[in-house]
Amino acid sequence: MPAGSATSDNRRMGDERFQRIEVNGEPAGLGDLRLLAVQNYGHFTSMQVRDGRVQGLDLHLDRLRRATLELFDRELDLDAVRGWMRRLAGDEGALSLRVNVFSRGFDRDRPSRPAVPDVLVSAAPARAVDPAPLRVRVQRYERDAPHIKHVGTFGLFHQRRLAQQHGFDDALFVTAGGAISEGSVWNVGFFDGERIVWPEAPMLRGISMQLLQDGLRRSGVPTEIRRIERAELPGFRSAFFTNSARAMQPIACIDGVEFAADAALRERLEAALALQAWQPV
Secondary structure: OOOOHHHHHHHHHHHHHOEEEEOOOOOOOHHHHHHHHHHHOOEEEEEEEOOOOOEOOOHHHHHHHHHHHHHHHHHHOOOHHHHHHHHHHHHOEEEEEEEEOOOHHHHHHHHOOOOOOEEEEEEOOOOOOOOOOEEEEEEEEEOOOOOOOEOOHHHHHHHHHHHOOOOOEEEEEOOOOEEEEEOOOOOOEOOOOOEEEEOOOOOOOOOHHHHHHHHHHHHHHOEEEEEEEHHHHHOEEEEEEEEOOOOEEEEEEEEEEEEEOHHHHHHHHHHHHHHEEEEOO
């Protein structure tokens, strides 16, 4: 796995790449930033870059392509997008890269009109992750257009806030019909002692989740995707969450249900993720 040393990462904290935000390959202007602040319509993807490479880069690009077509009725020039990403990604060190797609030509009065997409790319230092298992609270909530990683994130962080006010770390969502779906900004998986079970519900199919699912399949680890009811939680041995910043992290409890810390499960997940190639940006 490509990775920069800690010394290299620290040295590059002052790198100009971490100070740049570009729109369509040019420095972002005040008008672009103002538009992004007041026009809450668009989508994005976030990824971890190591030495100029990303796991699941093809999945990130396909996510951007599909969402742009759905939200703006226009194709996205993926070759151009990749080039703009490469400008900020560099070829060494570790960083987080985010790609936002919006449109300067979006008509709020006639949102059904096709609009030419614009692309904002920003870089930040790789996130430091607290490895402690999470304590999670189940809350009834469903995102608009849950299959899209869109910029309407108020509800997600508000639900996390409510969970923390009740003494938990984060929120796990359940649909109005009682099905477990996803966390605030992450996907959830469960282990019943024999197989890994993923929820089937309206949700965002995270890139890290897709990479784990593919790696587990290739490793021959039994997996299942099915509807999971809240009442079923005590029947699982372990639980974990996954997103772009943390490919896997154990969950200590959901509401009053405690889960075992399973080193063997973590090894399986790490092995599955290690099968995924780091693709050059």
